[in-house]
Amino acid sequence: MSAAPSTAYVDGMAGSPETSIGDRIRFYRHAAGKTQAVVAGLAGITEDYLSQLERGMRTPSITLLHNLSGILMVPTSALLGESGSGPVAVERNSAASDLQAALMIPVHHRDLASPPPLPELRDRVDAAWASWQRASERYSQTGPLLPGLVRDVEAALHTHGPERRQACQIAADLYFLLRTYTKRIGRTDLALLVADRGRRAAEDADDPLRIAAAQWNVGQVQLSTNEADAAEDIAIHAIEELDRARATVEDVPRTALQGALWLVATIAAVRKKDNWAARELLREKAFPAAQRAGEGNVFWTVFGPTNVTLHAVTVEMESGETGEALRLADEIDIVRCPSVERRATFYLELARGYEQRRDDTGVLLHLLDVEREAPEDMRYNPLVRDLVHGLLRRARPTLAPQVRDLADRIGLVA
The missing domain is CATH 1.20.1420 (A middle domain of Talin 1)
Known part of the structure; x- marks a missing residue:
């Protein structure tokens, strides 16, 4: 059995600005005593793709990261470097x-x-x-x-x-x-704490809409901690509770919250690798709710047709259907979205899509879009930073100066 990695060494490695997610995957794979062939087989990817991830040439999806964290028996946060120094x-x-x-x-x-x-x-x-x-x-x-x-x-x-x-x-x-x-x-630990406090406050207020919004927030945390079944269960339960409260709540906010909860269930299906179920939930539940509710921001969920289409892009990206994801992205008028976070997420999805197509110019273009919308997200989002890290390693000479400038602005280059 392989020895557990030194905490000090792991923290030093995870906190280094030059450490990519791939470096951490490789480190924990070696610590677990597993070969690339074994890990790739368990993860459902090719050995070559895992090699590209470990060399920082590609950035994994969140779903794949959750899968790898289970295989390597480490928290997803360890692969993302969120506990580094x-x-x-x-x-x-x-x-x-x-x-x-x-x-x-x-x-x-x-x-x-x-x-x-x-x-x-x-x-x-x-x-x-x-x-x-x-x-x-x-x-x-x-x-x-x-x-x-x-x-x-x-x-x-x-x-x-x-x-x-x-x-x-x-x-x-x-x-x-x-x-x-x-x-x-x-800080997932604090996210769990405040999500629970929000649920208790909503229940003490005896407010059916806020209770549903609180369940949506709990579901978001559960998705981030790889508890897809729990997130799906809480979303479905909240949808059913809103149906029972139909006579006492307004129709538009109720429909919008139910639609937002269906999106939680959609991402839960993606996490469980049931992409067809995710597509069906979008088609049969989320899109109809969005059409009835219209564009809105009920309890800051930003639910509406734009956000549902953005989730459809994510589903296709996670399914490996990059061409379809980019086609759907062309249908999104992202300026209509009131949330900086959602707009930045949209551009991040586009950058991921162009990375899958090995189009570094497209990756850089949309990372610059992310920076324009939400410059601080460039520092805080590990997947954004990893995309920049990958560009640093492979960008051709004509792009390299712009990539280095971007990396310097986000503190990725010492």
Whole structure:
């Protein structure tokens, strides 16, 4: 049996700006004592493709990363380098430290004596959401707002009487924001915590729509931790609960939330390698819901025809149907999408598609689109960084200067 890798060595390797996802895959494969042929066979890919991944010539999909993490018996976060000690990890930990303290330290009695007025808290939470979804520098603009909001909202939750329900609604909305923020900075542990708090706040508010939105948020975390069956179960349960609440909730937000939950089930099917089931869910459930609900942003899910088509692109990419994925992408008017994150994701999918076609010019073009939309995502998203890392290794001389400049801007070149 192979010896377990040294924690210090793993952290040093994972945190290095020159370490690619492929380097980590190779490292953990060697640590597990498995050959490329064995790992490739278990993962359902060719040995040559695994070799390209390990050499940093290709970037794996999230679904493949989850699969490889199970085969190599390490967390997906280890392959992504989210637990490393390099500059990006330091930035993540710094961003999370004050927030974690606010989440863990009990509310002081002095804060309980005079919590902020609920209308003020509502405005602050809405402003934080607007910053997160619309600002190009969304991490640095939104992150500093969150610790204070947590403390003030937690104090407000001690309110009694008629205002208690409103305080719970505000708390649920804040924890929905914290779920996506903590997930994006690589703190899945905090994402699980705040997703659960959001669910409890929604239940305490006795608000069927918020309860469904809370289940959607929990499902998003479960997808990121490779719990596809659990994510699918919670999505289906929430859809059924909304059907039972049909008489008490408005039709458009109910339909939009059900559609967003069907997208969770769609990605769960992709994670389970059932791409035909994913296509069927899009065709039979998500697209009809999007047509009925129209473009919207109910509880910040950004659900509508544009987002459903974006998910269709992802399904085809995960299925290896790059040509169909790029054809579908041509149908998307991404400027209609109100979310910076979704727009950046769209350009990232295009970059992945062109990488599969070995078109480095297309990869670079769409990475520059990602940088234009969300420059901080270029630093925080491991898959984006890995695409740049791959370009550094293989770009032809005419592209190399632009690639090096991009890598330097995101801190990938020491």
